[in-house]
Amino acid sequence: MAGSPANALAVIGAGVSGCALLAQLRRLGWTGELSVWETGRSPGGRASTRRSRRGPGLRFDHGAPLFNISSQPAPELLAPLLEGGWIEPWPGTIAQLDRDGQLQPHPGDRFSDGQLFRGRGGMDQLCQGLLHLAGARVERQFGTLVRHLVVTATGRWHWLDGAQQRLGEADWLVLSGTLLAHPRSRRLLGWDEPPLQPVARRLGDPQLDRTLAAIAALHHEPRCTLLLPIQADHGQSWRDLPFRWLSFDPGAQQRWDLERLSIQPFDDGRCAVVAHATAAFASKHLDVFGSGSTVAGRRTSDPTDAQEEAMIRVLSAALQEVMERWISPSERGGSPCQLMRWGAALAQPPGLFAELMLCPQSRIGFCGDGFAGPGFGRLEGALRSSEALARQLMATVEPISA
Numbered sequence: 001m002a003g004s005p006a007n008a009l010a011v012i013g014a015g016v017s018g019c020a021l022l023a024q025l026r027r028l029g030w031t032g033e034l035s036v037w038e039t040g041r042s043p044g045g046r047a048s049t050r051r052s053r054r055g056p057g058l059r060f061d062h063g064a065p066l067f068n069i070s071s072q073p074a075p076e077l078l079a080p081l082l083e084g085g086w087i088e089p090w091p092g093t094i095a096q097l098d099r100d101g102q103l104q105p106h107p108g109d110r111f112s113d114g115q116l117f118r119g120r121g122g123m124d125q126l127c128q129g130l131l132h133l134a135g136a137r138v139e140r141q142f143g144t145l146v147r148h149l150v151v152t153a154t155g156r157w158h159w160l161d162g163a164q165q166r167l168g169e170a171d172w173l174v175l176s177g178t179l180l181a182h183p184r185s186r187r188l189l190g191w192d193e194p195p196l197q198p199v200a201r202r203l204g205d206p207q208l209d210r211t212l213a214a215i216a217a218l219h220h221e222p223r224c225t226l227l228l229p230i231q232a233d234h235g236q237s238w239r240d241l242p243f244r245w246l247s248f249d250p251g252a253q254q255r256w257d258l259e260r261l262s263i264q265p266f267d268d269g270r271c272a273v274v275a276h277a278t279a280a281f282a283s284k285h286l287d288v289f290g291s292g293s294t295v296a297g298r299r300t301s302d303p304t305d306a307q308e309e310a311m312i313r314v315l316s317a318a319l320q321e322v323m324e325r326w327i328s329p330s331e332r333g334g335s336p337c338q339l340m341r342w343g344a345a346l347a348q349p350p351g352l353f354a355e356l357m358l359c360p361q362s363r364i365g366f367c368g369d370g371f372a373g374p375g376f377g378r379l380e381g382a383l384r385s386s387e388a389l390a391r392q393l394m395a396t397v398e399p400i401s402a
């Protein structure tokens with residue numbers, strides 16, 4: 001590659017880890033071209049915000065509704081995000097519901113320990129802020145599913161769409177989600193094998209083989225969320241609740257199939273309410289993709305509409321039973337509601353070792369919440385993994401003059 005800058009880097013995935021990597025590389029002085037490729041219509045991934053067709057301005061934080069920083073020092077990107085007004089401390093109250101429907105003080109858990117934050121005006125502002133920190137020169141491609149990966153004879157990465165058309169090329173590739181490397185892509189999208197697998201066979205890089213094997217063993221729990229749009233005439237009863245986050249203890253989870261309730265009020269009196277079903281409930285319905293999900297749109301057929309409606313009925317009835325303590329059915333509002341399905345919602349321990357993050361011989365890196373360490377399986381871990389990968393890349397890749 002004589003004469004060409006050898007540090008153009010592309011990130012597949014504009015979730016928090018992909019956007020954080022771009023931001024941190026810029027902060028550390030990366031001089032090469034940067035680009036990001038995302039199948040969703042906008043950045044955010046599992047921390048995205050869904051705009052509702054039920055009214056202008058109505059939006060749901062339907063994945064992570066907030067995030068916590070549980071260990072110090074905080075990720076380096078936190079301060080510029082706060083200073084730029086992209087995120088803010090979460091001002092709400094958390095309570096816990098027991099099996100008898102009684103409210104208890106929340107005992108704290110891995111999603112609430114430490115300091116709590118949210119995107120200002122929606123969780124997607126976290127990724128928007130990270131992309132802002134990455135600068136205007138980052139090429140951004142949304143609505144683009146990367147289907148195939150190729151390494152040329154000179155070691156450059158190419159990525160292609162489903163019709164084998166080349167989308168882009170770079171010297172370094174970073175996968176911020178596991179889809180291109182994890183066997184779940186077979187079940188999810190009907191692919192023969194994870195797209196990175198044939199490339200790894202050809203490259204014969206032992207470190208990449210180890211990383212692929214570790215990613216294949218990574219397990220994620222599924223979740224699904226029920227989204228209720230609450231118009232202003234019903235909004236006050238939801239705003240008056242003694243919590244903004246209701247967590248269900250194990251007995252309550254068994255009784256109602258619900259794990260968490262997130263109340264997201266707007267200045268104009270409306271509310272978005274998001275009810276998170278338990279892992280057990282989501283696992284029972286793995287074949288239902290949620291008609292509004294990006295994946296459902298990518299699948300050739302989805303015969304599960306009736307099942308989806310049945311799931312909505314079960315979860316709505318459970319929610320109604322829970323809420324009757326505070327809100328009568330006539331004051332509840334919240335229909336029609338929608339189901340969102342997350343097939344790989346929460347990474348399960350032990351997670352990937354940091355040594356697997358960068359394969360310098362193959363010029364490929366990995367980041368995301370699946371790396372072991374503080375914040376594993378959460379947004380904090382996604383931020384930390386990207387900061388760690390950015391450090392490793394800066395130490396490995398020779399700079400070129402800007």
Ligand SMILES: Cc1cc2nc3c(=O)[nH]c(=O)nc-3n(C[C@H](O)[C@H](O)[C@H](O)COP(=O)(O)OP(=O)(O)OC[C@H]3O[C@@H](n4cnc5c(N)ncnc54)[C@H](O)[C@@H]3O)c2cc1C
Binds near residue numbers: 013039044377
């Ligand atoms: C319901 C739910 C509740 C949660 N609650 C919390 C919480 O309270 N606190 C907390 O800290 N965390 C929570 N989490 C976890 C948190 O959302 C994740 O840890 C975090 O968002 C992971 O970010 P990431 O960048 O590693 O992965 P992702 O957000 O999954 O980003 C990967 C991105 O890559 C894209 N992508 C993948 N493959 C391709 C491809 N082939 N082509 C193009 N694009 C591709 C995906 O579309 C996605 O946008 C929750 C998650 C869910 C689902």
